Amino acid sequence: MPNKTTSSASLGEKVSPSSEFKKQATVKSMAEYKRLYAESVSDPEKFWNAQAKELLFWRKPWKQTLEWKEPQAKWFVGGKLNVCENCVDRHVGTPRENKAALIFEGEPGDQQTLTYKQLHVEVCKFANVLESRGIKKGDRIAIYMPMTCEAVVAMLASARIGAIHTVIFGGFSSESIKDRVNDCQAKLVVTADGGWRRGSVVDLKMHVNRAIQDCPTVETVVVVKRIGNTRVSMKTGRDYWYHTVMEGASHKHTAKAFDAETPLFILYTSGSTGKPKGVLHTSGGYLLGTTMTSKYVFDLKDSDTYWCTADIGWITGHSYVTYGILSNGATNLIYEGAPNYPDVNRFWDIVERHRVTIFYTAPTAIRAFMKWGDHHVKKHDLSSLRLLGSVGEPINPEAWKWYYKTIGGGRCPIVDTWWQTETGAIMITTLPGAAYSKPGSAGLPFFGVVPKVFNDAGEEVKKGESGKLVLTQPWPSMLRGLYGDRKRYKETYWSEYKGIYFCGDGCRQDKDGYFWIVGRIDDVLNVSGHRIGTAEVESALVSHGAVAESAVVGRPHELKGSAVVCFVTLKEGVEPTDELRRELREHVGEEIGAIAKPDEVRFAPALPKTRSGKIMRRLLKDIAAGREIAQDTTTLEDLNVVKALQKG
Ligand code: WT7
Numbered sequence: 001m002p003n004k005t006t007s008s009a010s011l012g013e014k015v016s017p018s019s020e021f022k023k024q025a026t027v028k029s030m031a032e033y034k035r036l037y038a039e040s041v042s043d044p045e046k047f048w049n050a051q052a053k054e055l056l057f058w059r060k061p062w063k064q065t066l067e068w069k070e071p072q073a074k075w076f077v078g079g080k081l082n083v084c085e086n087c088v089d090r091h092v093g094t095p096r097e098n099k100a101a102l103i104f105e106g107e108p109g110d111q112q113t114l115t116y117k118q119l120h121v122e123v124c125k126f127a128n129v130l131e132s133r134g135i136k137k138g139d140r141i142a143i144y145m146p147m148t149c150e151a152v153v154a155m156l157a158s159a160r161i162g163a164i165h166t167v168i169f170g171g172f173s174s175e176s177i178k179d180r181v182n183d184c185q186a187k188l189v190v191t192a193d194g195g196w197r198r199g200s201v202v203d204l205k206m207h208v209n210r211a212i213q214d215c216p217t218v219e220t221v222v223v224v225k226r227i228g229n230t231r232v233s234m235k236t237g238r239d240y241w242y243h244t245v246m247e248g249a250s251h252k253h254t255a256k257a258f259d260a261e262t263p264l265f266i267l268y269t270s271g272s273t274g275k276p277k278g279v280l281h282t283s284g285g286y287l288l289g290t291t292m293t294s295k296y297v298f299d300l301k302d303s304d305t306y307w308c309t310a311d312i313g314w315i316t317g318h319s320y321v322t323y324g325i326l327s328n329g330a331t332n333l334i335y336e337g338a339p340n341y342p343d344v345n346r347f348w349d350i351v352e353r354h355r356v357t358i359f360y361t362a363p364t365a366i367r368a369f370m371k372w373g374d375h376h377v378k379k380h381d382l383s384s385l386r387l388l389g390s391v392g393e394p395i396n397p398e399a400w401k402w403y404y405k406t407i408g409g410g411r412c413p414i415v416d417t418w419w420q421t422e423t424g425a426i427m428i429t430t431l432p433g434a435a436y437s438k439p440g441s442a443g444l445p446f447f448g449v450v451p452k453v454f455n456d457a458g459e460e461v462k463k464g465e466s467g468k469l470v471l472t473q474p475w476p477s478m479l480r481g482l483y484g485d486r487k488r489y490k491e492t493y494w495s496e497y498k499g500i501y502f503c504g505d506g507c508r509q510d511k512d513g514y515f516w517i518v519g520r521i522d523d524v525l526n527v528s529g530h531r532i533g534t535a536e537v538e539s540a541l542v543s544h545g546a547v548a549e550s551a552v553v554g555r556p557h558e559l560k561g562s563a564v565v566c567f568v569t570l571k572e573g574v575e576p577t578d579e580l581r582r583e584l585r586e587h588v589g590e591e592i593g594a595i596a597k598p599d600e601v602r603f604a605p606a607l608p609k610t611r612s613g614k615i616m617r618r619l620l621k622d623i624a625a626g627r628e629i630a631q632d633t634t635t636l637e638d639l640n641v642v643k644a645l646q647k648g
Contacts, residue, residue: 013397015404016436017413021386025299025433033434033444040447041473047448048476052076052284055291056327057090059257062284066474071494071501072481073474075285080257083264083283084160086291087326088123089255091116096302096329103305104149105350107196107337114149116329119156122149122246124253126157129245133220135188137162137258140266142186142218143312144168144177144204146195147336150224150242151312154190155265155322159283162258166266166278169313170195170204172593176276177211180268183278184483185217190242193229198338205232260284266483267315269421270533271492272504272523278483279315279421289425289477290324293446297415298358299387299432300328307333307350308360308389314530315421316391319477320360324425339365344372348380359407360389362529366399367559369407377406385409387432390416392529393561394517400439418442418517420503421531422493424477427451428515441514448475451515453507458497466518469507470500523617525554525562532564532596534617540591541566544584546574551607551615555599555624563599565624567607567645576603600624605644610635620645 022028027036040047045065052058052065062079082089091097101119104112114122135141141158143165145151151167158165166184168177181189191208194201205223212218223234224242234241262283268276294300298320306325310316325332333354339347347369351359369377388408390400395416404414413432419425428451430436430443437443445451452460453467461467478501482489496502506518520526523534534552541550549569554562568584570576581601589597602624608616616636622629623645633639 014436014438015414017433018411021413022433024301025431026296027431027434030434033431037445037447041450044448044473048075048288051292052079052288052476055295056081056284056288057086062260068474070499071490073285073478074261075288075476076260079260079284081260081284081287082160082255082257083287083323084123084127084156085255086287087156087159087323088116088120091329092120094329099302099329100331101326102149102152103331103333103354105333105335105354106148107199107335107341112149119153121251122153123156123160124251125246125249126153127160127253127255128249129222130157130161130163130188132245132249133188133222135161135163137256138164138263139188140164140166140184140186141188141190142166142168142177142181142184144170144172144189144191144208145224145312146170146192146202146204146226147311147317147334148192148195148224148226149334150190150192152322152326152334155312155318156326159264160253160255162256162262164263164265166268167312167318168268169311169593170202171313171595173590174207174210175591176593177207178214179275180278181211181215181218183268183275184266186215187217188220188222189218190222190224192224192226193232194227196227196337198341201227201229203229205229209233209235258283261480263480265318267318267421269315270524270531270536272533273535276533276536277485277488277492279479280481280483281424281477282480285476285478286424287323287327289475290319291327293426294320294324294328294330296431297417297426297429297446298360298389300325300330300358302329304357305331305333305354305384306358306360307335307354307356309335309339309347309362309365310360310391315424316360319425339368340372344369344376345379348377348382351382351385352380355384357384358387358389359385360391362392363390363395363399364392364528364560366390366395366403366407370399370402371559374406382407382409385412388412388414390414391419393526394442394519395440397439404439413437416442418515422479422503423471423475424479425475427471427475428517438510438512438514441510441516443514445515448473451507453509453515454497454500458500463509463511463513466506466508468496468502468521469505469515469517470497470502472500525552525564527554527562527564527595528560530595532592536592537564537566537588537596537598540588540596541568541584543591544587546570546580547584549607551617551620552598553617553621553624555621557599564596565600565602565620566598567602567604567620569604569606602645604641606638606641608633608641608645609637611637
């Protein structure tokens with residue numbers, strides 16, 4: 001809820017970590033943070049050079065730390081490593097080898113633990129399976145899976161052989177799978193016979209079957225038997241059961257060394273125009289950024305049991321379920337299902353049973369738990385927790401305080417982490433043993449990150465004034481481009497201000513240097529911490545036969561942050577009925593996925609446009625929120641349109 005985070009009432013408040021926490025923390029004081037930060041920005045190459053040597057295992061040293069030809073960065077040029085080896089192999093043969101790497105809990109309650117040694121075996125086997133299906137360095141594979149160990153194994157095996165994975169969130173529709181698979185021309189898809197969500201089966205294989213009818217590049221589909229779905233249809237010569245191919249695979253696999261700039265994955269994310277864009281991340285810099293932030297921001301220790309509730313279908317699941325966490329050799333809990341299945345106790349029950357120490361989730365979940373009531377939480381022993389994290393959208397101070405008191409027992413620091421799919425790793429936060437938090441503010445820049453708040457003219461605004469958040473220095477885990485679209489990469493991130501990365505967020509920095517993110521200022525909605533492009537929903541709507549034109553805007557929503565509101569004009573002769581409203585909601589669900597389903601569809605005789613034909617979105621936002629119209633309507637083509645919209 002962007003508006004609330006900036007309320008002046010919350011500004012003065014500071015919450016400091018306890019002295020016990022500070023004593024054991026990786027960075028123990030503000031002075032230490034400031035010293036390290038100053039080092040990281042005064043000579044970034046020296047700093048990153050030292051960090052890369054300390055935190056990662058390299059097969060071949062690099063010749064040059066950074067080659068920056070704006071907007072194209074190459075980090076650790078000439079260096080070679082294997083990302084999977086860093087996340088798995090390097091812990092085998094050490095005292096960590098028999099500790100749990102992954103603790104899986106399925107929604108029905110089934111459990112599986114893989115130690116680092118066992119994870120190594122699984123990953124080697126699956127790397128052999130991929131190679132036996134003809135997957136080589138640079139080939140793309142799509143992963144459309146429930147949150148299971150096999151999903152993580154598939155990502156790591158892909159990295160191990162130098163292939164490029166694209167994970168598609170299990171809630172996306174066949175249309176979305178098709179678009180992504182075709183955009184990156186994937187040769188192989190890893191999926192499952194289903195997954196559990198709120199007690200029902202999500203039929204992943206059926207969605208894949210539908211999608212790849214129109215995906216000529218897909219040669220192989222590997223299907224994990226997750227639920228024992230007897231209705232699964234397998235195509236001979238294309239589809240293989242995971243357990244069958246794994247049975248015959250060798251557990252020996254030699255990991256090759258790859259160039260630091262070898263592409264690691266493509267992750268599709270919504271923008272303000274057109275189809276989702278394929279954000280491309282590479283190996284060395286991405287792994288360094290995620291490893292280092294995991295270590296410092298989550299204060300990871302060997303004794304921790306870490307749980308991030310994000311799905312691997314999002315960047316949080318890439319950076320802070322798979323790569324950054326395993327690279328540190330931590331114990332990583334993954335949970336397949338919904339937070340309220342079989343009831344609203346589930347998360348706290350998991351924390352209690354597994355003695356989770358670090359818990360990372362999104363404000364939308366926190367607000368839901370607040371609403372469900374404290375008495376559910378109070379039934380559980382949450383004393384194992386020592387650190388809490390938040391990600392995905394600004395956390396409103398009310399939710400922050402509830403999280404702090406009710407979940408953290410007033411004992412656990414909260415790290416509010418601002419970052420993006422594009423940044424790869426956390427950019428702004430408060431290091432938990434070093435800095436105090438201000439509820440609602442993400443905090444201070446991480447090492448090597450130089451954020452500034454600009455006005456439209458590209459000048460830094462004064463402290464306390466709002467503007468656009470930019471990052472002025474390249475950083476190792478930054479995206480390297482949009483897959484197959486150099487022009488869009490430049491236009492989207494580097495054209496607002498020449499040579500400077502613009503992230504799409506509005507922001508304000510206070511007198512203490514703390515950053516307060518206001519939320520997206522482009523046509524991207526943040527719905528439950530996920531990005532939804534209004535343009536995508538609009539194009540889904542107009543692909544329905546009844547719709548002539550549509551405009552989609554966000555409206556503040558108590559739980560989701562933003563609700564999706566659609567203004568729709570219908571084709572000649574089509575009746576605006578409730579039935580059609582429902583049908584359009586379902587249609588958007590099928591075109592994109594359930595997360596994009598409109599909260600409200602409003603039929604309108606016409607959309608408000610300027611004389612030059614631009615839809616007046618700000619005006620629609622005011623109407624959707626039931627606010628007074630702030631915008632000057634003198635450029636409006638037809639004033640009657642507004643009256644009709646307010647009524648309808
Ligand atoms: C957008 C990025 C980063 C992983 C999850 C979302 C918003 C994210 C915060 C935060 C305020 C936040 C921004 C950003 N956002 N974290 N802690 N405080 N806003 O990744 O889908 O790439 O979305 O999420 O608007 O630009 P994403």
